[in-house]
Amino acid sequence: MTSHLETTQSIMMSTSQSNRQDKTEINQNECTFLIIGGGIAGVSCAETINFLLPGEKIILLTESSLIKSVTNLVQLGKFSQRFDIQEIISKDFEKPNIKIITDELAIIKSKTKEAITKGGLKINYNLMCICTGSRPKLVNFSDNVKSYIIGIRDTDSVKEFQKRIKTSKRFGLIGNGGIASEIIYEIGNIEIEWIIKDQHISSTFIDQGAAKFFESRLNNKNSPNNKMIVKRMRYMEERETSESLKRGAALGPDWHRLIDMKGNLSSSPENIKVHYNAEVKSIGLCTDNNFPVCIELANDEKVFCDFVVSATGVEPFKTFNFENEVIKLSDDGGIFVDDLMKTSIDSIFAAGDVCHAGWEHSKYWHQMRLWTQARQMGMMAGKSMVAKLNNEEIYQDFCFELFSHVTKLYGYQVVLLGRYNGQGLEDDYELLFRITPDKEYIKFVLKNGCLVGALLIGETGLEETCENLILNQIDLTPFGDDILNPNIDIEDYFD
Ligand SMILES: Cc1cc2nc3c(=O)[nH]c(=O)nc-3n(C[C@H](O)[C@H](O)[C@H](O)COP(=O)(O)OP(=O)(O)OC[C@H]3O[C@@H](n4cnc5c(N)ncnc54)[C@H](O)[C@@H]3O)c2cc1C
Numbered sequence: 218m219t220s221h222l223e224t225t226q227s228i229m230m231s232t233s234q235s236n237r238q239d240k241t242e243i244n245q246n247e248c249t250f251l252i253i254g255g256g257i258a259g260v261s262c263a264e265t266i267n268f269l270l271p272g273e274k275i276i277l278l279t280e281s282s283l284i285k286s287v288t289n290l291v292q293l294g295k296f297s298q299r300f301d302i303q304e305i306i307s308k309d310f311e312k313p314n315i316k317i318i319t320d321e322l323a324i325i326k327s328k329t330k331e332a333i334t335k336g337g338l339k340i341n342y343n344l345m346c347i348c349t350g351s352r353p354k355l356v357n358f359s360d361n362v363k364s365y366i367i368g369i370r371d372t373d374s375v376k377e378f379q380k381r382i383k384t385s386k387r388f389g390l391i392g393n394g395g396i397a398s399e400i401i402y403e404i405g406n407i408e409i410e411w412i413i414k415d416q417h418i419s420s421t422f423i424d425q426g427a428a429k430f431f432e433s434r435l436n437n438k439n440s441p442n443n444k445m446i447v448k449r450m451r452y453m454e455e456r457e458t459s460e461s462l463k464r465g466a467a468l469g470p471d472w473h474r475l476i477d478m479k480g481n482l483s484s485s486p487e488n489i490k491v492h493y494n495a496e497v498k499s500i501g502l503c504t505d506n507n508f509p510v511c512i513e514l515a516n517d518e519k520v521f522c523d524f525v526v527s528a529t530g531v532e533p534f535k536t537f538n539f540e541n542e543v544i545k546l547s548d549d550g551g552i553f554v555d556d557l558m559k560t561s562i563d564s565i566f567a568a569g570d571v572c573h574a575g576w577e578h579s580k581y582w583h584q585m586r587l588w589t590q591a592r593q594m595g596m597m598a599g600k601s602m603v604a605k606l607n608n609e610e611i612y613q614d615f616c617f618e619l620f621s622h623v624t625k626l627y628g629y630q631v632v633l634l635g636r637y638n639g640q641g642l643e644d645d646y647e648l649l650f651r652i653t654p655d656k657e658y659i660k661f662v663l664k665n666g667c668l669v670g671a672l673l674i675g676e677t678g679l680e681e682t683c684e685n686l687i688l689n690q691i692d693l694t695p696f697g698d699d700i701l702n703p704n705i706d707i708e709d710y711f712d
């Protein structure tokens with residue numbers, strides 16, 4: 218990936234006021250499509266509509282002056298894609314029919330198709346798509362300890378994190394998913410008490426064997442060969458004073474490389490202590506210790522630290538209200554959408570982290586709040602909105618047939634396909650592995666002799682073959698263990 222070859226650059230640029238509105242009302246003939254949110258879902262939705270209907274008027278309403286778009290897309294298979302996320306100052310986003318307004322949505326009057334912003338602007342729209350993302354779902358804690366608990370989401374939260382690691386000796390890290398895995402690998406020169414509910418690290422993405430495979434990376438994380446240098450042209454948002462610009466989209470993939478992630482202690486593998494199978498019972502202040510915060514675990518063990526990072530997942534983000542109408546939500550607060558991304562309100566669609574995929578999923582797809590899905594959902598919503606306007610019938614995109622996520626963990630490329638962790642298979646499946654230490658870790662999940670999921674760590678080149686094997690459900694029994702024999706090129710068999 219080219220973006221990992223050069224150095225990160227941060228360019229400070231002042232944001233323009235030109236996206237603010239002097240008018241108090243926008244008519245429907247100036248806004249066929251109203252999209253709320255300038256993250257990957259919202260921008261992908263706007264770009265798709267603009268591509269399909271270049272003449273129609275699109276308004277992208279977003280509370281941050283930075284918007285996100287996908288760049289450097291590399292197709293690894295039919296489904297698996299690797300891409301970078303680029304942040305653009307909204308005034309530099311040049312699409313003639315997409316008008317960006319920097320303001321916060323406050324009220325939706327869906328019966329009359331009006332959106333009212335916090336700044337007092339009334340937008341009359343024909344079709345709307347809500348793409349307002351999510352926010353960190355923090356662990357439970359008592360009120361008096363609130364100022365010691367942080368979540369990581371946007372530029373502000375990262376700055377706060379950076380400030381704290383510079384002035385602290387030790388922090389508690391709770392959670393075992395994407396953010397915790399990134400922090401544990403990227404941070405140095407500070408003590409970390411990592412509290413995880415599971416028997417192995419990074420359980421959201423990998424199994425116990427892969428966790429072992431990564432352990433050597435974790436213990437040698439400061440070796441210079443381990444770190445790749447990243448190139449990304451970045452625009453750091455220069456803060457405006459207006460309250461309405463406070464929250465941005467979720468951070469980009471290399472957020473941890475943008476800042477100095479070093480504390481002030483000497484570096485040592487001993488600095489990381491992992492508490493396995495550990496549930497947090499309570500977090501409170503302590504007076505009888507050198508550290509201000511005490512995390513009490515379910516086994517009564519006490520962990521003392523200066524502050525706590527709660528990397529414990531996200532919840533859909535909705536700060537706006539509906540007037541005289543109720544939108545259907547799921548149990549996790551996500552906006553319920555059907556297979557065409559339509560909500561329970563006829564003229565309103567939703568995409569990305571804010572929504573709950575409410576349709577009957579294909580056997581090999583499940584929802585996870587990730588860029589890949591924010592992009593796919595945004596594009597699907599765009600297509601559906603165009604079809605609705607034109608009174609056309611469309612079907613759900615093929616990408617929802619197979620779960621696919623490409624990411625980087627502990628310095629390795631990681632590709633997750635289908636039921637990569639045996640999700641929903643109970644105990645009725647087989648696993649096949651090929652492991653070359655420090656190079657690759659390949660796991661096939663087989664049910665009734667057919668591939669139903671795969672975890673590919675390293676540059677395996679097996680992405681497309683695995684996608685085909687999962688979708689075509691070819692019986693692999695005749696190949697036995699040879700299916701992963703490194704001397705046999707399985708791609709030749711099946712491509
Ligand atoms: C630290 C971190 C690292 C991550 N790393 C990865 C990764 O490596 N790979 C991966 O696939 N995913 C990763 N994710 C998850 C990924 O960032 C999200 O799934 C994705 O950004 C969701 O996109 P979205 O467009 O739905 O929401 P967001 O990116 O959150 O965008 C929401 C937008 O809505 C705007 N908005 C919100 N409310 C309003 C309102 N009322 N009015 C107007 N505008 C509003 C916001 O300003 C923002 O522009 C990471 C997340 C975090 C926090």
Ligand SMILES: NC(=O)C1=CN([C@@H]2O[C@H](COP(=O)(O)OP(=O)(O)OC[C@H]3O[C@@H](n4cnc5c(N)ncnc54)[C@H](OP(=O)(O)O)[C@@H]3O)[C@@H](O)[C@H]2O)C=CC1
Nearest residue numbers: 356392393394395396397421528529530531586587624625
């Ligand atoms: N490389 C990537 O693809 C990355 C993706 N992301 C995405 O960004 C979003 C936010 O990341 P993150 O916060 O790490 O969320 P994740 O959903 O990835 O992980 C949350 C972790 O916290 C655990 N957890 C939840 N509640 C508690 C609790 N009360 N006590 C202890 N542990 C708890 C979860 O365990 P359990 O599952 O058992 O509930 C899980 O291990 C996610 O959508 C994530 O997928 C973020 C960074 C990198």
